[in-house]
Amino acid sequence: MRLSQGQVAVVTGAASGIGLAMARRFAAEGLKVVLADVEKAALHKAADQLAQDGARVFAQTVDVGDRDSVSELADAAYETFGAVHVLCNNAGVGSGAEGRMWEHEPNDWKWAFAVNVWGVFHGIQAFVPHMIASGEPGHVVNTSSGDGGIAPLPTASVYAVTKAAVVTMTESLYAHLKAEHARVGASVLFPGPHMLRTGLWESHRNRPERYAKERPRRTPYRSLDQWQAAMKDAGHEVAFTPVEEVAAFVVDGIRAGRFWLLPASEHSDRQIRARAQSMLDRANPSYLEKFILD
Numbered sequence: 001m002r003l004s005q006g007q008v009a010v011v012t013g014a015a016s017g018i019g020l021a022m023a024r025r026f027a028a029e030g031l032k033v034v035l036a037d038v039e040k041a042a043l044h045k046a047a048d049q050l051a052q053d054g055a056r057v058f059a060q061t062v063d064v065g066d067r068d069s070v071s072e073l074a075d076a077a078y079e080t081f082g083a084v085h086v087l088c089n090n091a092g093v094g095s096g097a098e099g100r101m102w103e104h105e106p107n108d109w110k111w112a113f114a115v116n117v118w119g120v121f122h123g124i125q126a127f128v129p130h131m132i133a134s135g136e137p138g139h140v141v142n143t144s145s146g147d148g149g150i151a152p153l154p155t156a157s158v159y160a161v162t163k164a165a166v167v168t169m170t171e172s173l174y175a176h177l178k179a180e181h182a183r184v185g186a187s188v189l190f191p192g193p194h195m196l197r198t199g200l201w202e203s204h205r206n207r208p209e210r211y212a213k214e215r216p217r218r219t220p221y222r223s224l225d226q227w228q229a230a231m232k233d234a235g236h237e238v239a240f241t242p243v244e245e246v247a248a249f250v251v252d253g254i255r256a257g258r259f260w261l262l263p264a265s266e267h268s269d270r271q272i273r274a275r276a277q278s279m280l281d282r283a284n285p286s287y288l289e290k291f292i293l294d
């Protein structure tokens with residue numbers, strides 16, 4: 001679709017990381033931006049900064065796992081700006097689950113599903129009918145991950161399951177929009193090609209009481225810096241992709257009407273081939289076994 005001055009973009013998870021970078025980029029393209037996030041102080045700081053830089057901004061505290069909260073966001077967005085052209089269902093969390101799947105706490109699954117899966121569905125339900133009815137061009141970008149979106153990292157399996165769901169949900173959305181001859185497109189985003197220096201490793205900062213852990217963690221949460229240092233000690237230098245690069249990639253992808261917002265990466269391509277080949281060969285998923293040895 002054509003992105004032009006005066007259009008409106010809604011971004012969830014906009015107070016930090018990739019969401020904030022996308023909001024900044026949309027604003028730089030002349031779009032009005034609706035920032036939604038559960039972390040109130042960070043959200044208002046981000047909105048104030050964008051407004052100071054000259055953007056037209058509206059910010060609302062939202063829990064994407066709560067259907068009513070997302071409906072209220074849609075009402076407020078339409079009331080404030082009268083239209084929505086781009087919707088980025090981007091809010092996401094790491095689950096904090098430890099150990100093997102049979103040892104996970106149900107609340108780890110419930111929380112990650114509430115934000116990463118239900119959050120995307122709530123966004124689609126609250127906004128897409130209005131976007132279609134407006135008759136104006138529009139686009140939905142749902143944030144998945146290579147972890148699960150391509151193949152699971154079994155050490156982060158809850159997250160992987162949610163991100164696999166985001167791919168399937170977006171493929172289904174794409175088909176439904178086509179069947180409807182809607183002027184609204186859909187894309188699934190795999191941020192990368194490398195890791196991103198964002199708040200994702202501190203997702204537990206936003207974990208709500210209703211999904212609280214029921215027992216103490218066996219090991220403390222590891223920060224991104226601690227993980228990077230451990231990787232370095234093991235001889236691996238971790239590469240990072242700047243969030244601004246992801247945001248620029250999203251904007252280009254929307255303009256080009258690209259469904260797979262999957263940056264070029266030999267690593268991703270190897271994973272895709274290995275998984276597809278295992279299915280085509282009806283062979284067991286040996287590409288996962290290296291993770292099972294830990």
Ligand SMILES: NC(=O)c1ccc[n+]([C@@H]2O[C@H](COP(=O)([O-])OP(=O)(O)OC[C@H]3O[C@@H](n4cnc5c(N)ncnc54)[C@H](O)[C@@H]3O)[C@@H](O)[C@H]2O)c1
Nearest residue numbers: 013016017018037038039063064091092145196198199200
């Ligand atoms: N960081 C990475 O390496 C990476 C890789 C692939 C995919 N992703 C995905 O990118 C997206 C953005 O994450 P990020 O890396 O920028 O992390 P981040 O923690 O910096 O940003 C996520 C934002 O979502 C918000 N959020 C959390 N729960 C919410 C809820 N219930 N309702 C509304 N907002 C909520 C957080 O407050 C935060 O501002 C996520 O979907 C994540 O899974 C990240």
